[in-house]
């Protein structure tokens with residue numbers, strides 16, 4: 001089988017698995033996002049944080065196609081192509097930071113690099129809010145489907161899929177603490193969690 005045939009078979013399999021995945025839709029209430037200027041890590045795709053925070057949000061993503069997909073949904077936000085493991089912003093450039101179902105796309109090693117950068121570029125009293133999901137298997141494709149409820153009660157239905165890797169809220173917490181964050185809130189549901197960490 002040629003490389004392109006293998007690639008297309010892989011994509012068909014993923015799409016098939018998406019269709020088959022009859023998983024319960026998670027209801028995620030995003031009642032608020034942090035105040036002031038916010039850098040949203042991995043903000044492309046649906047652009048949830050950009051849609052809520054609009055001009056207060058700088059959404060960065062390492063893939064232009066993810067930015068292009070999200071840009072028109074949150075045109076008031078600032079969209080930047082960048083890798084969050086190494087950011088060009090000066091120390092304490094932003095008030096606060098968010099990551100909405102984006103650290104699930106990173107290895108633990110990369111998470112730590114990203115957390116270190118976030119720590120550096122947010123203000124002295126800055127907060128880092130993370131919404132993410134535990135993954136208990138390290139094979140196949142992990143999928144999470146959700147209905148996101150915005151502060152104004154409008155909703156968006158979306159889903160995120162990634163090749164499986166074991167990760168959980170305790171590891172995220174440890175990695176945050178390793179780089180200096182103080183974890184203030186951990187709200188752990190069955191399929192997803194929310195963490196509020198403070199510098």
Ligand SMILES: C[S@@+](CC[C@H](N)C(=O)[O-])C[C@H]1O[C@@H](n2cnc3c(N)ncnc32)[C@H](O)[C@@H]1O
Nearest residue numbers: 042045046047048061062066083084100101102
């Ligand atoms: C599925 S999206 C997350 C959902 C998105 N926050 C939303 O509101 O829909 C995950 C994003 O994280 C991005 N990402 C993963 N690792 C990254 C990194 N090191 N730097 C920047 N973006 C990254 C991916 O490109 C992808 O667009």
